């Protein structure tokens with residue numbers, strides 16, 4: 001009989017801040033980190049919903065209203081982690097906003113509406129959290145939620161550019177806060193991005209996300225828990241030699257089209273042209 005797997009407890013004694021934690025992927029990240037022993041600050045624009053998710057999770061949680069584009073509220077969420085749970089070890093910066101305008105419709109306001117929370121909000125979150133993270137006795141970890149849109153063209157100019165920017169951010173931060181550059185009494189902080197494909201959350205409520213399943217080599221769209229599992233890995237000591245990377249968690253969509261050329265009737269072999 002196969003042995004029953006031991007439940008993972010990689011975050012016992014650690015504190016995590018999750019932004020955009022009231023719904024979807026952020027809520028699943030909060031659940032996963034909490035289930036593995038973390039104390040969790042659930043920060044969200046919708047503070048009431050964040051508090052409800054925290055209350056449903058039970059002890060070692062607190063929900064807080066927070067707008068990642070507003071430094072004061074992000075600073076307050078970090079301060080809450082420290083006052084309530086004694087420090088900060090993990091940050092899941094998970095906020096992203098997409099509205100999908102094409103070039104002709106992408107005015108300054110639409111650009112800012114997406115870039116501010118998605119890219120600048122991630123920077124503001126890191127700036128607020130970096131000093132406590134440097135003091136984490138475990139070695140701090142930041143995992144940002146990117147997207148396959150930051151790695152290939154799937155539409156949404158502003159959103160995709162913002163998500164691509166996260167990759168550069170974690171590369172630079174992983175070097176800046178690597179072992180050779182941190183101060184006395186500090187430990188290196190790791191920075192990574194998880195890049196999901198289509199994930200079943202409320203952002204797809206007005207469309208049928210399962211219609212996209214044929215695009216995915218693994219034959220289905222993602223669930224929030226698929227992304228949370230990868231975030232937990234990247235935030236944990238299992239990834240202690242991983243930093244500065246973007247990890248696609250995408251059912252294989254970036255590997256290539258699920259419909260192969262020969263499925264579509266294209267030639268199976270390339271025959272050299274006869275002279």
Ligand SMILES: NC(=O)c1ccc[n+]([C@@H]2O[C@H](COP(=O)([O-])OP(=O)(O)OC[C@H]3O[C@@H](n4cnc5c(N)ncnc54)[C@H](O)[C@@H]3O)[C@@H](O)[C@H]2O)c1
Pocket residue numbers: 019020021022023024025026043044045046066067068069094095096097117121145146147148195196197198199200201202203
């Ligand atoms: N769902 C997908 O298909 C998909 C695919 C790739 C990447 N993503 C990314 O995953 C992340 C989560 O998306 P989701 O699908 O779970 O969305 P969601 O709408 O279900 O959840 C997003 C949460 O972020 C909160 N939020 C929005 N703006 C905020 C702000 N300025 N400050 C604090 N909180 C804010 C919302 O209140 C909400 O609770 C985003 O970064 C998104 O870009 C989603």
